[in-house]
Amino acid sequence: MTEKNVVTAVRDALHDEMANDERIVLLGEDVGARGGVFRISDGWMAEFGEERVIDTPLAESGIVGIAIGMALHGLLPVAEIQFADFIHPAFDQVVSEAARLRYRSNGDFGVPMVIRTPYGGGIHGALYHSQSIEAFYAHIPGIKVVVPATPGDAAGLLRSAIQDPDPVLFLEHKKTYRSIKGEVADGAYLTPIGVAEVKQEGDDLTCISYGYSLHLCLDAAHRLAEDEGASVEVVDVRTLAPLDVDTIVSSVRKTGKAMVVYEDNRTYGAGAEIASTIAEQALFDLDAPILRIGGPDIPAMPFAAPLEHYFMEPEPDHIYARMRELARA
């Protein structure tokens, strides 16, 4: 075991996969000579060569399209979108092509590619470097959407994503990059895509989350245990699509209460899908209405520090207060 932060875990896993499989290529804006804006691929162009660590122009549709073509023809591309906010020009390539090619060809070919991109707020990135984009893509059958929250999951899930025969959108929350540290097992272990994990066991209520929000939930749960002795089960979905319904529902059946917490705009967000799934499958096990906490419905995260903070924490101890309310219900 080695303690790492998330960005180091991502870097190490990606590096080891590239060293082990020559079919893997990395492409994106500034990933080569510069080594990426988060320095994940620093020095790799020299190590792996310009054929495998590829600087692209600022052309997201082209980046994803090129990666699809590579994947159709024997390579395992890992395309980096520098910030998730920049992925929208590539929406058509992801949705119309990457997610659809296997189905429309009736299995004649597939697209074994990964799109890695940093998302989420909390680093003063303002309106175009802070967005959560997961809901757009989790709606689309044909592409998997992975949202690790911890260094260990980031490493294991990234390896699984690279080895997956189908396209994977791998979302790395920027705020976790350096602020979240954890023990990472040595060796090339795989964390399965589509499997949630109970990050903390409990009996009184189930709190479901992912990404940076998961850590806010864990923190609130710890404080609530100390303050009131409440026992909160915290479920990290880890993958939004395919969604691990079994883990979520069995936890809710056990505790009888459910809350879903996510940073993305609340309306039509991933939490809506999770909440409705719980309602469909476990309504009569519930002792209180499902609580859904999402980001405000404004078009993007604003710049000024108080505004950004308010987006992520709308009121003091927001998650804690509402978790306590639900626990007492």
Added chain:
Amino acid sequence: MSDTDTAEGTEVADLEARLSIYRMMQEGRLFEERARDLFLQGLVKGTSHLGIGQEAIAAGFAAALEPDDLVFCTYRGHVHTLLRGAPMAALMAELLGRATGICGGKGGSMHLTDVSHGAMGSYAIVGAHMPIAAGAAWAAKARGTDQVAVCFFGDGTTNIGTFHEALNLAAVWALPVVFVCENNLYMEYTAIGDVTAVEHPAADRASAYGLEPILIDGNDADVVHTTAVRTVARARSGDGPSLVEAVTYRHGGHSRADPGKYRPDEEVAEWLRRDPIPSYRERLLAAGADEGTLDAIDRDALAAVDRATEEAREAPFPDPDTLETELWADGGSAWRN
């Protein structure tokens, strides 16, 4: 067309190769005429985009490719797919939405794929396949397979972003890809000249990517073939991509629902006169081809289309159980456990 290349002065292929090009054009023509008939009989649902009149481009390139080269085309891609060697009956069955279709009935007219024959898909989103073709070319180059990607697209594609992104990337990386603009003068229902800042929508943009402007008569199969041989060889030898603008005309409208009335009668008449197939037949006869040989090609092509039609019409429709298959590599579609 005074500013396009013509067959005069260009070295054409030998007679055997030209007979093969003739056969391919004729098969493509008859296949699409049959598809049109089946539409009119209500046996093909939805819509369809025919390339009747444009066959010289598909055939001229097809004759210049190796069996494992990679072809990407558009929703007007029946002939390109057929000429890669995809089985005609399975293509016809796909148009009819049958279980034996090349994509099991999931694709239909606009979305044909036959990877085993290097038919890497016909794409219905204009321009989306251009970077994909470039990516496949990168993979071929990186893997040292010696393959070339050929990407066909229409004149309307030249005004969308992916056209420019793909050409720039292909040029920067000297990829083994040939981009072929089938300029049939109309972007769906609108004259391409009305919405494009330059006269030749592809060729006039070539210099922006450091490429030679190549503007040819897309209805002259010899010119197309000569251009294909040259540009494919350039790609295969590692000298990078080419952008070819082949000027042509579709005899019909944009799609089944379109009678094409926005086109002046005299313009249509002029292009019908320049139908690539009869003129090529005349040229082959003049070059010493035996009329009986050409007649036999015509008969065989028609017989092949008849057989394919019969086979397709007898094929069953897909079982609804296949609706939720082949989403993932395991063949299934589990979207949640």
